[in-house]
Amino acid sequence: MTGLIWTIQLVHYPIFDAVEPGDANAGWQRFAHRHTRSISWVVGPFMLVEGVTGLWIAADPPGDIGRLLPLLALVLMGVSYGTTALVSAPLHGRLADAYDPVLHRRLLTTNWIRTAAWSLRGLVLTMITYQLIT
Secondary structure, eight states: OHHHHHHIIIIIGGGGGGSOOOGGGHHHHHHHHHHHHHHHHHHHHHHHHHHHHHHHHHHSOSTTOOSHHHHHHHHHHHHHHHHIIIIIHHHHHHHSSSOOHHHHHHHHHHHHHHHHHHHHHHHHHHHHHHHHHO
């Protein structure tokens, strides 16, 4: 998810303003619908696996790593998922009918929360992995 969110943040979301809206926003609506449908096939399975394994590692930490890092990883996952559900998805919903530069800017800005949370989670999981293999 860390690599995916950085791609979304630096490549995908910034080009939303380059989509030609077309007559009555038909071009934008096709793009927005296709984006939502396509990204769901990429993000959905990864988030499902991440959610299950994140809960599992927090409930039953592997080895003798303790509970702190798994719980921190779980909290960061919660921040990412909460921001997705409460901020990003509603913004996408509001952008579905017509491109709005204010909503686009808000999506870009608030997505930094998810980018930071998933990046920190990746770091925490790297620390967990390092502890387990050393």
